[in-house]
Amino acid sequence: MKKTLFTFALLLITTVFYSQSITGKWKTIDDETGKAKSIIEIYEKSGKIYGKVVEILDASRAKELCQDCPGEDAKKPIMGLNVIKGLKKDGDEYSGGQILDPKNGKLYKCLIVLESQDKLKVRGYIGFSLLGRTQYWYRVK
Numbered sequence: 001m002k003k004t005l006f007t008f009a010l011l012l013i014t015t016v017f018y019s020q021s022i023t024g025k026w027k028t029i030d031d032e033t034g035k036a037k038s039i040i041e042i043y044e045k046s047g048k049i050y051g052k053v054v055e056i057l058d059a060s061r062a063k064e065l066c067q068d069c070p071g072e073d074a075k076k077p078i079m080g081l082n083v084i085k086g087l088k089k090d091g092d093e094y095s096g097g098q099i100l101d102p103k104n105g106k107l108y109k110c111l112i113v114l115e116s117q118d119k120l121k122v123r124g125y126i127g128f129s130l131l132g133r134t135q136y137w138y139r140v141k
Helices: 002-019
Strands: 024-029 036-045 048-056 082-090 093-101 106-116 119-125 132-139
Touching (some): 048 093, 082 106, 106 132
Antiparallel strands (some): 106 119
């Protein structure tokens, strides 16, 4: 009986551990308007986290270009653009990379925390984390 309970507990812990991933599709919510803006697909590549725009929810903006984006992102369509770049897992959070705001073309340091299975806290900031903006994104099922 003890062996069965132990096996069940181990299976449950393993399931919870592996289900706590930020990879997948997330609906972005504008922190200023409260409106849903896009769907971002967060994925892992070479041990780092990236996120690209896979859907723009406002049909009138679906073909917009990233006018003010720097470097290789300049004048590219926002659809398909990588907006999260090179984050690394550090305990319960992901940091050490950048997030791009396609609206103004600025790159910010980025910190992401999985608040719950279906809610991400995404913070873009300059310098240190106190100077920035936070958005909450919701998992698309």
